[in-house]
Amino acid sequence: MERPFASQEEYLGQVLELCALRLSRMEGNAEEPAWKAQRLERTLRLRSEAALDAGTVIALEYLFRAYQLTDFERHCVYLALAPELDRSFEGRFAACQADRGQLPSLELCLRTFTAQQERQLALLARWRERLPVLEHLFCAGCGGADGRGDQSAGLKLDRRVTAFILDFMSEEPALIGAGELFWPGEPLPELVLHREKLARMLSFAGEQGKGTRLLFYLKGEKLSGRRTLARHFCEQTGRPALVVDVESLLRREGAWDGVLRPILRETVLRRAALIFTGFEHLQDAGEEPPPTEGEGPRPTAREPVSLTVHIRRLLELAAMATDVVFLLSPLPWQPQTPCAPWVRAELELSAPDAGERLTLWEHALSGAALGEGASLESLSNKFALYPGQIAAAAQEARRLRDWAGEECLSDDTLHQACRSQLSHTLGKLASRVNAQYTWEDLILPPEQKRRLREACDQVEFRRRVYDQWGFGRKVAYGRGVSMLFSGPPGTGKTMAAQVIANRLRLELYKVDLSGVISKYVGETEKQLSTVFEEVKKSQSILFFDEADALFGKRSETKDSHDRYANVQTSFLLQKMEEYDGIVILASNFLQNFDEAFKRRLKFIIDFTLPDRDRREQIWRSVLPPELPRDEDLDFDFLARSFELSGSSIKNIAVAGAFLAAAEGVPLRMTHLLRAVQAEQHKAGKSVGREELGEYYHQVQQDLEERTRQE
Ligand SMILES: Nc1ncnc2c1ncn2[C@@H]1O[C@H](COP(=O)(O)OP(=O)(O)OP(=O)(O)O)[C@@H](O)[C@H]1O
Ligand SMILES: [Mg+2]
Known part of the structure; x- marks a missing residue:
């Protein structure tokens, strides 16, 4: 049993020693026996395995496992890493390569790995086959990694790979703005709906067995809970989830392969499942494809089929990176080509009904006190919100409550929070009416x-x-x-x-x-x-x-x-x-x-014109309580004498109030009657002695006084 490495540093020290041993024969130390390097390599491997088992993080070994690198590939990574850790290797590489570069070339890697020419050729062929994966590790164009077969060009590790080797927890900057990694055990919204769907997915995955590549197509609108469902699957199967936004990817410059590479590399390094949100952006045939110069497939620009090519390529490359992919889209999907090696399963997440909405509300606001008249049932009935919107509305409602310094969630607050989740452009075609009547x-x-x-x-x-x-x-x-x-x-x-x-x-x-x-x-x-x-x-x-x-x-x-x-x-x-x-x-x-x-x-x-009784009620109700008025306003007379609509009554009341305001006195019967005259005049009706009855003289008097004052 070999003693495990106590730390990554100890391990890396041994790696450098191994590199030095491999190089020494090239440097002319012919007496250095080959078995020394082989023995060192063997102990290196055993000790690192023991270290991994003991829980010591050795990122490089983790990377080897994740990528399932061959012995030769590991050897290449060691040599490429050496100058990053110890600059003196640059000079040694230069010396071994007749001053053709300070980075180890693929050729040098081959020669230091085996002296047999046939073996070297076989390794080279295998290297070419593995290029799509090896490109994750080495900079493009290095050591023939670009497929051009230049074996004398130096191999350089991608910066992200070096960073990962030195710090396992380091983050990929290329994820910013397009992807987010979630580890198992991280906080995750509880799965309130769709539990049976999760169970189905898990049992399907179980039936398919290990090694199957599962492609889940989750059809549903934004905020319908697709992402939460996918993340729960990852959580249950104990793997990290890398959530990637397709739309942001498509906005990136460069070839599709190159855009996908950092994402897929991260998927491998973290052994994550991939969740693609906004997959509809790839399905939308009308959209112009992202530029594809240089590497990868070259669909002819502006041809709808090009996006299908993008989808195919995505699935092809993803199959080398993970065995679980989720595609999230509101569109139906009938792929024209089989998705092999993926086994496809589709699920539809429809909008929740009122009962499900109530469950979501109760869950989102459990423990919060509701104000008088506030009812979650009524909110569920009225607002057809998606699960994500309900969660956000609940959060917004709590915020509004706290900001207002209230104890309970009032009915008003809850409605406001619901509306905050609705974005629409109705205002362009319709005007919002401020509803004030009760x-x-x-x-x-x-x-x-x-x-x-x-x-x-x-x-x-x-x-x-x-x-x-x-x-x-x-x-x-x-x-x-x-x-x-x-x-x-x-x-x-x-x-x-x-x-x-x-x-x-x-x-x-x-x-x-x-x-x-x-x-x-x-x-x-x-x-x-x-x-x-x-x-x-x-x-x-x-x-x-x-x-x-x-x-x-x-x-x-x-x-x-x-x-x-x-x-x-x-x-x-x-x-x-x-x-x-x-x-x-x-x-x-x-x-x-x-x-x-x-x-x-x-x-x-x-809606009929009001009868006498209702007219009286309207007369009484249109005058606000704040309005200063005479005690003896005769509503009975007004209702009896004038067959007016509700709206005319309101107009008259307002006009009468203006007459009173101008005179600086409380509203009197004569103000209202003068306003009646004016209103009826508009309709071509005159209101004279007969209609004014007992008030005729008062109105006349009032008018005379007005004229005199003017
Ligand atoms: N039934 C009523 N009860 C109380 N007030 C009324 C009634 N009908 C009308 N009013 C008063 O008249 C105003 C105008 O009424 P409203 O605009 O609702 O009428 P409408 O039936 O929509 O008329 P239109 O057909 O002209 O659109 C109201 O704001 C209110 O002040
Ligand atoms: Mg109207």
Whole structure:
């Protein structure tokens, strides 16, 4: 049993001694017997193996094992390393090579390894075969390592390899910006969903047995948990995971082989599994391929097939570096060529349903106190977030809470955190409405109000009905809530949309129809598709005001260029049904919607002009409590005498308040009545003695006084 090396330094000292022995015969010390070097090499190997077993880190031996280097290759690495450790070797190499360089050439390596010519030729041939791997270790163009076969050029170790040999824990600078290495045992987000998928992967790997190269294709959107799943597989199988971003790689300059090399070298050195994120960037056939001059395959530029070549090359080279690769992409993948030697397995990570979202929320916020009214169930129902987004939202919510110095996570904070995860460009096509009205502000007959509440409940109780009560299986399509608000102007349609947004704490976006409708065939559909794509990302309420402009009956279209005639109702219905959230259409003309269309909407709510009682309620509710006013404002009279819409009443109240403010007095009945006159005047109606009744004289008096003052 050989005594193990106590340290890497001791080991490297012996390596230098061995190099010196090998060289001495070249230097003319013919009497130095060859067996001395052979014996030293044998003890070197035994002692280092014993050291590795005892837990001493000898990076170079680790490298030999990882690359499974042959005896000759090890010999080359020793010689190439020698001048890095001891400069005096430079002179000795120069002397042995007739001053043709201070680095050991491949030729010198061969001659110092064996004197037999035949053996040398065999070694050389093997060296050529192994070039793709040996290029990880030696600088390109060295000692024939570039395949040009120049055996007299000096062998130089790649800087990364020297750094690794001297410090096992050193990091590869080429990983910065493109890759990240995770060791087993490092903190890892817990696997809340997809546990059965992990189990399947592990058992599949077990069935395939050792030596199989496993290629897992994880199809799913960003943040769907693909990376966490892959990392858990690595964790369970006890190997480091090297996560590499394909998009960043493609941005790098140089040939594809060269770009991949540092990544693959690290994979070997760390015995890691490879996880490629953003693999879709290689699948996107439209993309221009990275430059490929010099080495590696040379796909003709701009040909879609070139990226396929890149994929093939990637898999080919990766097969020399590891036996587990994960490819992460949202796209389906049908490789045209077989991926041998890889055994391929595909998994799809779909978006979590409301029940799974709740599990994720509960996990992410376990132990955190919730404020009054805050409900994780309601968040899960409303925001279709991916696992990664929920984790980030939970973190953001905690941050907001701590920053505000609060104890609990308030409902507001949670909603804000959810919204922070949604990035969309809806704002370009629709304007965000600041929803300020609440149930109390909205004065409607009980029947209509109840229907609005029921519409909200369809969002609030989604999980219970679709997930827990099993309706999800029966309703695969059209789980969203579509509504049509119809009725005369000023009856509260826009207001009701705001009330719903406020109650559900969702954002409300009003689509700018002038920006969407186009007279060009198909263009309006395209714009609408974009609107729906973005609203999906934003999880907002979509509000189409004057919707009849968009979806009016086709039969009424006289001219094919009629700008309102572009949208097929079926197209809109399809888009609405695909969207899980709320879509509200508002219109003054119910008759413009065809029956088939109306049948497919979940709620149709008629907004009628208010009757006397409701008018009185509206009169009372539109005046803010802060407003200074006379005690004897006669709401009963106002409601009885003027058949006004809610919106007219609001306008009158505001106008009356301005009259009062200008006079510097509290709001009086006469202010309101003068405002009524003005409002009705706009509609071409006059309000005279008869309509003003008992207030006629007061109003007249008031007006006279005003004129006098002016
Ligand atoms: N039912 C109502 N209850 C309370 N206030 C109302 C009601 N209807 C209208 N109002 C008042 O009138 C204003 C305007 O109403 P809103 O914009 O909702 O009408 P609309 O039905 O959308 O009209 P349009 O068809 O012209 O778009 C509201 O902001 C509110 O102050
Ligand atoms: Mg409106």
